[in-house]
Amino acid sequence: MSVFNNYRIQLDARKLDGMLKLGKHIRKEFPIFQNAPHVYLDSAATSHKPQRVIDAVSRFYSTQYGSIHRALHTRSAEATRIYEMGRSRVEHFIGANKPSEIIFTGGTTESINQVAFGFAVPRIKEGGNIVISAMEHHANFLPWQRICTQYGLSLRRIPLTDAGEIDEVAASELIDENTLITALVQVSNVLGTVNDLNPIIAHAHSLQVPVLVDAAQSIGHMDVNVQALDCDFLAFSGHKMLGPTGVGVLYGKYTYLEQMEPWRFGGEMVLHAGLERSKFKEPPHRFEGGSPHSAGVAGLIAAIDFLEEAGVSNIQRYSDQLLSHMIDQLQAEEDVQILADPKQRSGLVSFVLKDIHPHDVASILGETNIAIRAGHHCAQPLLRDLGIPVTNRASIHCYNDEDDIEALMDGIRRVKSYFH
Amino acid sequence: MSVFNNYRIQLDARKLDGMLKLGKHIRKEFPIFQNAPHVYLDSAATSHKPQRVIDAVSRFYSTQYGSIHRALHTRSAEATRIYEMGRSRVEHFIGANKPSEIIFTGGTTESINQVAFGFAVPRIKEGGNIVISAMEHHANFLPWQRICTQYGLSLRRIPLTDAGEIDEVAASELIDENTLITALVQVSNVLGTVNDLNPIIAHAHSLQVPVLVDAAQSIGHMDVNVQALDCDFLAFSGHKMLGPTGVGVLYGKYTYLEQMEPWRFGGEMVLHAGLERSKFKEPPHRFEGGSPHSAGVAGLIAAIDFLEEAGVSNIQRYSDQLLSHMIDQLQAEEDVQILADPKQRSGLVSFVLKDIHPHDVASILGETNIAIRAGHHCAQPLLRDLGIPVTNRASIHCYNDEDDIEALMDGIRRVKSYFH
Amino acid sequence: MKDLYHPTIIRHSKSPSNFREDPPDDREVVTLEAYNPLCGDEFTLYLYMQGELIEKVQFSGYGCAVSKAMTSLLTERLEGKRILESKVLLSDLRKMLIDNGESPRTLLDEFVPFMEVRNYPERMTCVTLSIDALVDYFEPNKDRL
Amino acid sequence: MKDLYHPTIIRHSKSPSNFREDPPDDREVVTLEAYNPLCGDEFTLYLYMQGELIEKVQFSGYGCAVSKAMTSLLTERLEGKRILESKVLLSDLRKMLIDNGESPRTLLDEFVPFMEVRNYPERMTCVTLSIDALVDYFEPNKDRL
Numbered sequence A, B: 001m002s003v004f005n006n007y008r009i010q011l012d013a014r015k016l017d018g019m020l021k022l023g024k025h026i027r028k029e030f031p032i033f034q035n036a037p038h039v040y041l042d043s044a045a046t047s048h049k050p051q052r053v054i055d056a057v058s059r060f061y062s063t064q065y066g067s068i069h070r071a072l073h074t075r076s077a078e079a080t081r082i083y084e085m086g087r088s089r090v091e092h093f094i095g096a097n098k099p100s101e102i103i104f105t106g107g108t109t110e111s112i113n114q115v116a117f118g119f120a121v122p123r124i125k126e127g128g129n130i131v132i133s134a135m136e137h138h139a140n141f142l143p144w145q146r147i148c149t150q151y152g153l154s155l156r157r158i159p160l161t162d163a164g165e166i167d168e169v170a171a172s173e174l175i176d177e178n179t180l181i182t183a184l185v186q187v188s189n190v191l192g193t194v195n196d197l198n199p200i201i202a203h204a205h206s207l208q209v210p211v212l213v214d215a216a217q218s219i220g221h222m223d224v225n226v227q228a229l230d231c232d233f234l235a236f237s238g239h240k241m242l243g244p245t246g247v248g249v250l251y252g253k254y255t256y257l258e259q260m261e262p263w264r265f266g267g268e269m270v271l272h273a274g275l276e277r278s279k280f281k282e283p284p285h286r287f288e289g290g291s292p293h294s295a296g297v298a299g300l301i302a303a304i305d306f307l308e309e310a311g312v313s314n315i316q317r318y319s320d321q322l323l324s325h326m327i328d329q330l331q332a333e334e335d336v337q338i339l340a341d342p343k344q345r346s347g348l349v350s351f352v353l354k355d356i357h358p359h360d361v362a363s364i365l366g367e368t369n370i371a372i373r374a375g376h377h378c379a380q381p382l383l384r385d386l387g388i389p390v391t392n393r394a395s396i397h398c399y400n401d402e403d404d405i406e407a408l409m410d411g412i413r414r415v416k417s418y419f420h
Numbered sequence C, D: 001m002k003d004l005y006h007p008t009i010i011r012h013s014k015s016p017s018n019f020r021e022d023p024p025d026d027r028e029v030v031t032l033e034a035y036n037p038l039c040g041d042e043f044t045l046y047l048y049m050q051g052e053l054i055e056k057v058q059f060s061g062y063g064c065a066v067s068k069a070m071t072s073l074l075t076e077r078l079e080g081k082r083i084l085e086s087k088v089l090l091s092d093l094r095k096m097l098i099d100n101g102e103s104p105r106t107l108l109d110e111f112v113p114f115m116e117v118r119n120y121p122e123r124m125t126c127v128t129l130s131i132d133a134l135v136d137y138f139e140p141n142k143d144r145l
């Protein structure tokens, strides 16, 4: 695929004006921008938190705290109510069928590991394969690699088109009757590509192959609906969707959850702990062994509130325009090369400056409090394919605006002035 | 073992007076007691949080937030500094040798699962056994049961003495050359027993058997020092030591950590993700795949601050006296039966009311905002041994005082008045 | 909470009707397990059937006041009922206690104290334990709500 | 940050000394890999040895300005040194840059700009990358701090 591209969308300045509630306006609700002013273009790594999320966590500890599911006193009932309300909120947020299809985890990584070790491993048959794409994050690569190495399966990576999208034709060849599971990213955290997963999922389903979608980068940035996607599993993290750290979600179609085995064993997941054998609870509880991160769920509810009030589709429209604007500016700048040229892109762009190492770029930008990311973005296999060890990545969320882009461009020019 | 006992320690009222900084005084620092007044005797399930911990989490999100380890900009460096400082603070808190012996996990449950699947499984040999005690929490039972079932090992449970302590003599017979690992609880969450683990650990070590200690109930209640214990692994949770939910610790002797394999696969844990094989980072990073619960670590630091300022040994002395007082009162009450009679007890007591189901007790107490716990306390095998399906458990922490005990006793009398 | 521990409930829990310590010797008797793994409550129900007729119901086991009183009342109420009637009764009971509480087709006055449980959702399983065991027996193919 | 990107560092990164695109053909040359998996920086160092004497050092590869400049300076400085001298030099360098910065035994003036890295701990590995590769070669059994 070509590293250089000609991505260019005309910025409609008036449309941007029409969405002034986002950007500078909404940024006021994120206290970190007041307390430690900076240009934050690293939301793809983790997003900042609105006051409301921070308050929800504090309030939970200050007024509603107790153990979950474990006791009969009032404190506990209130905390449990909030925790289970969180399940329902997530259910509706992603369009699941019932709350019991929602499992709370520590994050995307844990969600995918649960599916890999609890669902895929018990289904292993000889000659089987697992299909991922060439643009997966390590979280959606290493667990599958581990399984394949351990059990002698083949790990198939769907190659990318020149534009940087999952190659649909290749996908339909690689996913076959022997595929145990297919695990694909919805939005690439390196290229920003929005993959059109529907045809691939349809093909997989025609062969009864279940599909896991890694929604870590798409959640909160676009409407992620498990019915529309028709995926069988969906994984995402709270911390990238304006929510707290340490909490994430695994959605699974209930019939698959019933087949899935626990991966973490502990309290609150068994019906009956016998000396010889134990009987596990029904989903989702059997997957939530141990004391849950209840404060994280309280904060996640507030994050969903916030996203729904701002409107995920507003955020998407706004950020699409802002991203186009950023890409325009980067394109117009000499010696800047942008990675990939997908039909649809969301929230981020990777680029390199000619003859200047990405770490130097990020470091020098950091000096004037402009936060972008330089690195392999936990996607070493992809970067190796592209022949680039590391890139710069600038990513946005609802609180960014044109001034941030201007600061970025000024910063890039300053970086160049150091070296050229 | 006898369910009824004659546990009785004289309450030294003056000594209690001398520690007035705890109890009522320190309770002011826990906002939940102002916002939702209640008598909280369920700290063994989870503890309440001082304002300082709540503030530390808020402050982290509001002024210090960024991704961990992943980027070169300032925000990220600050967050990473705090996260790694947390590692050092835990290191000192439990007397580890170096920060890299501290792994952050989601809690005790996850810590034990990591050791079970990452350390014990790769060491499995035919005819091997795993030794636990008869008083383990499900978190320190189910993972081992799973392994034993799956790989055909035998799971040996060290029986208890009549007083409710791990039977040392039996332990020295059950732990043998074929033992892969021994996993024992320091303080029982059902009986309150403080087990004297040193002789058992010494015996295990004489046979090169590594020992994991479940410190979920002891941490924060007594000085837990891994050098003094000479344990090889130690597991505990933040939420039971006045800290946030969703964060826990696994300590491991570095030489053992080097032998341990990752159990969760994802970002930030690999040096090199190759298509065929991947090379993992050194401990502790290889065990911390995925974005960490950094806000949880920030809160945990504040919890350690708080505990160290109050003084863990003060808390221990204070709570030992309060517990004796509570046991005195319970003993003196007709129709109350106390479980176990160990030489040393910490923080909690299980009891039953004659002919009144524990759930009715807890429910009726709950009506007047007295929170105790009724249930099997995630220790079904133990309760089956004792022939009691469920018990009442009252547990304390530094914020409890004599008034709480009085309220409990009044409540118990009220319960009896309903039924008798 | 006094409301949940209504005198009826206390009374039935203290001296339950049709309670027995040990299982009956009778091999003909239908034995149902009502086990709540969440709290450890465990009753065994014994149905003495005469064709479609429930001649007598007894129970043994261990549980909280609420579940015990409910089971006691149920044994009283089902005695002498036909299966069809029992199904209606159980379904009405569930409606009254769990759903919207709307006008049941049968008279359920003595169960009214249990409606208080709606204010204590964590105790709901205490109320439904034996009901559900009976529903599962009479209507094995029916999905519960 | 201007401080970290000192003119010396910029200059050496833009036109490094002893840099070559491809590995040398010479089979006698000692080849060391200096790879930083955290950031992807990867240099290969080529040591032309004459017994105990380092006749020449060259390098190829990819890395940030800081790691490239440091490697460039190192190649200059090691040229013509004996192994024993080199060990002292490297150890002094590490002391100056990582430890307390106390009086080195050797003159290291040209490395002073790198001391700024102490204010950017996340960049420390950029500075130590090639130093450590050389230490590992010269003193394979020594534990690094």
Ligand SMILES: Cc1ncc(COP(=O)(O)O)c(C=O)c1O
Binding pocket: A266, A267, A290, A291, A292, B044, B045, B106, B107, B108, B109, B110, B137, B139, B140, B185, B187, B188, B189, B214, B216, B217, B237, B378
């Ligand atoms: C003795 C003991 N071990 C393990 C655990 C499990 O801890 P967590 O649920 O925080 O993982 C608990 C508490 O629930 C406990 O009391």
Ligand SMILES: Cc1ncc(COP(=O)(O)O)c(C=O)c1O
Binding pocket: A044, A045, A107, A108, A109, A110, A137, A139, A140, A185, A187, A188, A189, A214, A216, A217, A237, A378, B266, B267, B290, B291, B292
């Ligand atoms: C596409 C993608 N998948 C998975 C992850 C892993 O998420 P987490 O680290 O929150 O578990 C990330 C982010 O790091 C990501 O961008």
